[in-house]
Amino acid sequence: MDPAGLPALIDAIRHLHNVDATWIESVPVREEHDGKVVWEGEVHVFAVEHPKATRIYAWSHESGPGGKRRFHAVLGAHPVGSAEQAVRVAVIGEFRGAQN
Numbered sequence: 001m002d003p004a005g006l007p008a009l010i011d012a013i014r015h016l017h018n019v020d021a022t023w024i025e026s027v028p029v030r031e032e033h034d035g036k037v038v039w040e041g042e043v044h045v046f047a048v049e050h051p052k053a054t055r056i057y058a059w060s061h062e063s064g065p066g067g068k069r070r071f072h073a074v075l076g077a078h079p080v081g082s083a084e085q086a087v088r089v090a091v092i093g094e095f096r097g098a099q100n
Helices: 006-017 083-099
Strands: 021-033 036-048 055-062 069-075
Touching (some): 006 036, 006 055, 021 055, 021 083
């Protein structure tokens, strides 16, 4: 289970995408690049009624001092069709953002 808890993930989904979400399942994901683990944890799959998607993949991770958390809620719309792809898109986005 995500350390922030399902209610916090549902709140993040509502805040980021303005939709209500219903939890479906948790999927373990391990994302590697060049043989190194860049992210590992559980991604939670939610059903949503959104114009572009019926699923959202959500998780959080510690992102700073004091246990502050960063929330991710990725729409299950092309090219994202799985929890693994959602993590990949988020990791690439963070990497590109860090380069700017």
